[in-house]
Amino acid sequence: MSVGKSIPRVDAADKLTGKAQYIDDLYFPDQLYGMVVRSTHPCADIEEIRFGGEFDWSRVVTFTADEIEGENLFNIFNMDAPFLARNRRTNHVGEPVLLLAAPTRAMLEEARKSVHISYHPLPAALTPEESVARKQLIYGEDNVQRSYQVNKGDVDEGFRRAARVIEGVYRTGYQEHAYIETQGMIAVPDADGQGVTLYGTFQCPYYIRKETQKLFSFPPEKIRAVQLCTGGAFGGKEHYPSFLAGYTALLALKARKPVKMIYEREEDIENSTKRHPSVIRHRTGLDAEGRLLAMEVDITFDGGAYAIASPVVLARGTIAACGAYNCPNVKVRSRVMATNKVPTSAFRGFGAPQAFFAVELHMARVAEAAGLDPYAFRQLNLLREGDRTATGQLLRYSVGSHKTLEAVAEKSRFLELHRKYQAQSPEQAVRRGIGVCTVFHGAGFTGMGENVIKGRAGLGLRPAGRVSVLCGTTEMGQGMRTVLPQIAASALQIPLDGISVEKSDTSLVPDSGPTVASRTTMIVGKVLTMAAADLLEALKISVAAHLGVSADDLTYENGGYRAKDGRTTSFHEAARVHLARGGDADFIAQYAHPPFINWDDKEFEGDAYAAFSWASTVAEVEVDTETCEVKVVRLTTAQEIGKAINPGLCEGQVEGGVLQALGYALIEEMKSREGRILNRNLTTYIVPTAMDVPPMDVILLEEEYPHGPFGAKGLGEMPLVAVAPAVAAAVEQATGVRIQEIPITPERLFELTSTRGSGSEARTSEPIRTGVR
Amino acid sequence: MMQIRFTVNGTEMTLQVPPDRRLVDILREDLGLTATKIGCGEGECGACTVIVDGKTVDSCLLPACQLEGRSITTLEGITPAEGLHPIQQAFMEQGAVQCGFCIPGMVLAAKALLDQNPSPSEGDIRTALSGNLCRCTGYVKIVKAVEDASRRYGCEKGEVVGVESR
Numbered sequence: 030m031s032v033g034k035s036i037p038r039v040d041a042a043d044k045l046t047g048k049a050q051y052i053d054d055l056y057f058p059d060q061l062y063g064m065v066v067r068s069t070h071p072c073a074d075i076e077e078i079r080f081g082g083e084f085d086w087s088r089v090v091t092f093t094a095d096e097i098e099g100e101n102l103f104n105i106f107n108m109d110a111p112f113l114a115r116n117r118r119t120n121h122v123g124e125p126v127l128l129l130a131a132p133t134r135a136m137l138e139e140a141r142k143s144v145h146i147s148y149h150p151l152p153a154a155l156t157p158e159e160s161v162a163r164k165q166l167i168y169g170e171d172n173v174q175r176s177y178q179v180n181k182g183d184v185d186e187g188f189r190r191a192a193r194v195i196e197g198v199y200r201t202g203y204q205e206h207a208y209i210e211t212q213g214m215i216a217v218p219d220a221d222g223q224g225v226t227l228y229g230t231f232q233c234p235y236y237i238r239k240e241t242q243k244l245f246s247f248p249p250e251k252i253r254a255v256q257l258c259t260g261g262a263f264g265g266k267e268h269y270p271s272f273l274a275g276y277t278a279l280l281a282l283k284a285r286k287p288v289k290m291i292y293e294r295e296e297d298i299e300n301s302t303k304r305h306p307s308v309i310r311h312r313t314g315l316d317a318e319g320r321l322l323a324m325e326v327d328i329t330f331d332g333g334a335y336a337i338a339s340p341v342v343l344a345r346g347t348i349a350a351c352g353a354y355n356c357p358n359v360k361v362r363s364r365v366m367a368t369n370k371v372p373t374s375a376f377r378g379f380g381a382p383q384a385f386f387a388v389e390l391h392m393a394r395v396a397e398a399a400g401l402d403p404y405a406f407r408q409l410n411l412l413r414e415g416d417r418t419a420t421g422q423l424l425r426y427s428v429g430s431h432k433t434l435e436a437v438a439e440k441s442r443f444l445e446l447h448r449k450y451q452a453q454s455p456e457q458a459v460r461r462g463i464g465v466c467t468v469f470h471g472a473g474f475t476g477m478g479e480n481v482i483k484g485r486a487g488l489g490l491r492p493a494g495r496v497s498v499l500c501g502t503t504e505m506g507q508g509m510r511t512v513l514p515q516i517a518a519s520a521l522q523i524p525l526d527g528i529s530v531e532k533s534d535t536s537l538v539p540d541s542g543p544t545v546a547s548r549t550t551m552i553v554g555k556v557l558t559m560a561a562a563d564l565l566e567a568l569k570i571s572v573a574a575h576l577g578v579s580a581d582d583l584t585y586e587n588g589g590y591r592a593k594d595g596r597t598t599s600f601h602e603a604a605r606v607h608l609a610r611g612g613d614a615d616f617i618a619q620y621a622h623p624p625f626i627n628w629d630d631k632e633f634e635g636d637a638y639a640a641f642s643w644a645s646t647v648a649e650v651e652v653d654t655e656t657c658e659v660k661v662v663r664l665t666t667a668q669e670i671g672k673a674i675n676p677g678l679c680e681g682q683v684e685g686g687v688l689q690a691l692g693y694a695l696i697e698e699m700k701s702r703e704g705r706i707l708n709r710n711l712t713t714y715i716v717p718t719a720m721d722v723p724p725m726d727v728i729l730l731e732e733e734y735p736h737g738p739f740g741a742k743g744l745g746e747m748p749l750v751a752v753a754p755a756v757a758a759a760v761e762q763a764t765g766v767r768i769q770e771i772p773i774t775p776e777r778l779f780e781l782t783s784t785r786g787s788g789s790e791a792r793t794s795e796p797i798r799t800g801v802r
Numbered sequence: 803m804m805q806i807r808f809t810v811n812g813t814e815m816t817l818q819v820p821p822d823r824r825l826v827d828i829l830r831e832d833l834g835l836t837a838t839k840i841g842c843g844e845g846e847c848g849a850c851t852v853i854v855d856g857k858t859v860d861s862c863l864l865p866a867c868q869l870e871g872r873s874i875t876t877l878e879g880i881t882p883a884e885g886l887h888p889i890q891q892a893f894m895e896q897g898a899v900q901c902g903f904c905i906p907g908m909v910l911a912a913k914a915l916l917d918q919n920p921s922p923s924e925g926d927i928r929t930a931l932s933g934n935l936c937r938c939t940g941y942v943k944i945v946k947a948v949e950d951a952s953r954r955y956g957c958e959k960g961e962v963v964g965v966e967s968r
Contacts, residue, residue: 037894044902045890045909047837047877054836207937209841209849209903260839260903261937294842506901506938677897684940685900711846711935719931719941 032519035677038511052213057287061130068119071153071369071704084143092128100243110335120334123300130280153369160366168367175340179361187323187358191314199387200770203699204304210260213291216277224251231270233543240271256533262505264375302374305330309387319399321356328363333372346380351419352388389466389754429669433645436667441647464758471638472743476628484542487560487617494601501541508678520561522588547743554738559618571607648755652763657775661723669730671742686748694753811879821867837877848934851907877906892951900938
């Protein structure tokens with residue numbers, strides 16, 4: 030059985046030899062190049078658009094908002110985002126105003142210079158605070174793109190009974206996906222102009238159709254999306270590519286020619302969606318033993334000018350707000366505010382990196398106030414099987430929280446080193462610290478979302494005994510094209526090389542839901558096992574008829590059907606027989622949650638996810654107190670994911686996610702002025718290189734999820750969630766300063782260490798009581 | 803326009819191109835060699851890495867007027883007609899490939915390193931790859947792949963090992 034084996038990925042050879050085709054490698058004869066002309070103001074009315082007489086406009090195609098035949102509306106959640114600035118109002122620097130297409134890039138540039146747009150600038154709300162104060166009204170009556178409340182127990186009572194109350198405020202900034210392949214799309218119009226095919230680099234072919242459908246006068250089924258090999262995504266290609274699909278399709282349908290649009294890096298960094306900056310306030314009450322009694326959390330996310338996926342990012346962040354802890358009384362208030370800046374949206378972790386940074390770093394203070402070391406504090410307070418979460422969800426199964434904590438503590442010698450670094454001499458210039466964090470990540474859409482999506486996927490019998498995996502989820506580097514065949518092969522008990530994955534083309538595969546939310550293995554993999562069961566049952570009936578026996582006389586074992594009289598029929602032969610008898614080739618199954626899963630979206634309580642994965646990370650750092658550089662000297666992480674379908678690929682996901690998280694924690698910072706992002710290229714927005722990788726121990730743990738494919742849960746995002754607070758806590762121990770914001774750049778650390786009092790905030794030699802093991 | 807004569811993957815050629823045309827565009831558009839990728843256009847990410855006269859170069863920064871007489875190797879140039887180059891094989895077996903977009907540049911950076919230094923230390927490897935950004939892998943398995951490749955390389959420099967993989 031190939032499940033559980035580190036099979037080399039099936040698409041590696043093509044990528045290694047340069048044969049893999051990415052969107053910029055694809056050319057159509059007589060294609061045009063497309064470009065977006067954008068606003069240069071954070072908030073302004075367009076006074077005039079003038080196509081200058083110095084340029085011969087007959088050579089190019091122009092497209093303005095008034096030419097849209099359908100509705101100028103990006104079809105998602107709040108329905109607040111236009112494709113092109115609407116009603117002459119632009120709401121952020123970079124907002125698309127009009128489109129151009131030309132036969133060469135040089136001509137496109139020339140044309141752009143001859144577009145003259147005059148603006149009347151308006152006051153702009155550039156921070157959530159300014160948005161709350163309504164410096165500019167961008168969304169609805171109050172600029173709140175979405176808000177949620179979580180209420181469990183009675184926090185006021187909890188705080189009354191608390192022996193200690195600890196408060197803290199935490200901030201995180203933007204993060205840029207920095208996928209190495211930028212956004213790109215080619216739109217090819219149907220010959221009759223009543224449909225279009227979009228080729229591109231994206232995570233969700235069916236979102237391309239869904240999110241652009243309002244633009245056109247033809248039905249959605251006439252929008253075909255074909256995903257090519259995709260050079261990284263991380264959520265940045267979840268919804269945003271649908272904007273490029275709209276731009277290129279509008280141009281292509283007008284020009285009656287293919288239109289190709291590939292973003293330059295600066296355009297991509299400046300204009301594609303980002304991770305939500307956050308401000309999160311914590312107030313925590315403990316009893317005398319250090320048990321959590323009350324948690325009150327207030328979350329504000331910066332949503333940018335349009336909501337896009339903000340409602341669901343906030344939802345996930347809200348559910349993560351109280352961390353992986355068992356606390357009887359909880360109150361969470363969260364909101365995402367519209368601002369006159371680039372829209373923020375999906376990015377690996379999806380609200381959880383922000384929430385867990387705040388809660389896990391806050392718990393470092395809370396533990397200290399309780400006189401407990403961080404490990405003992407977590408032993409006392411982490412959720413276990415049988416506990417209820419902050420939203421009241423009963424954890425019925427598969428809870429690896431404590432196991433992950435124990436695993437990393439042991440591997441990293443956490444307690445020993447924590448004590449040792451606590452006792453460092455204050456005179457030491459190069460100082461060490463060690464920190465720990467524990468997180469969860471629910472796979473699949475929040476609440477009943479999966480029951481709304483009704484993801485469909487399946488298996489198709491193909492000639493010569495081959496089987497094709499039919500699913501609408503995509504390969505974006507995570508290994509889907511290897512892992513789903515492993516699941517299918519194991520479910521069918523046939524060799525892996527008999528299975529391939531159909532192209533990610535909406536004309537060829539069903540809508541399995543998007544490739545997001547760490548759901549592909551757990552949800553779509555599960556559906557494949559259901560389809561496999563249906564397929565084997567159908568073959569059994571065909572074989573029985575063929576052999577002239579009752580279907581009950583057949584058993585399927587070792588990849589073949591065995592009759593009571595001893596006759597055997599291999600899977601390959603059974604498939605041939607089935608198809609020869611006119612049987613169905615394709616078996617599609619549909620996902621539904623286990624029936625006991627119940628989420629009340631209005632009250633925001635109940636079962637948030639069908640299963641949680643769990644992770645703990647220990648980060649050991651060395652800080653040069655003179656240069657304020659932080660070096661991670663060791664990182665140990667344990668990720669409990671139900672079942673590692675392909676351990677090697679799981680490790681790869683963890684290693685990559687951890688490094689993105691280290692970037693988030695230490696070096697990735699996006700600065701802006703007057704609503705314009707300042708660091709717009711990879712020279713100034715720095716991401717980790719091969720020299721920034723700490724020695725890393727990756728431990729995979731498995732607590733079977735009974736409703737997952739072979740027990741598997743989700744993994745993709747969790748590695749990025751489970752790092753920053755451990756690093757911050759380690760830096761705190763090393764330096765004695767309070768970290769409240771990431772990234773912990775040398776500049777920020779310098780400011781913190783140079784403005785503190787004469788050792789007043791430094792750690793005293795207060796004894797730390799270690800907890801009971 | 804200017805005429806330049808240079809060698810790509812062992813084949814000498816003469817082209818008429820504008821003097822400021824980037825090498826990466828000559829390779830991808832004029833010669834149809836699309837393995838070399840464009841990631842940033844300003845020499846930061848290394849996706850466009852090629853080998854020029856034995857050294858790695860960001861081809862997005864090299865204009866045509868600097869190509870006269872040079873010898874350029876792209877990923878297509880080291881890929882055998884069948885099977886994989888030892889470095890490619892090592893990347894495959896160590897699980898060093900995820901989305902693949904950094905891979906052409908990484909493989910060539912590895913080759914340039916191993917051609918100079920057949921037994922690099924881990925630090926040598928990280929330094930040699932420091933100009934190639936990867937956002938997927940965390941570099942862990944890439945570094946392991948180059949270490950693995952250096953062991954194979956010593957024995958089979960330039961020869962193909964392993965069977966063709968799917």
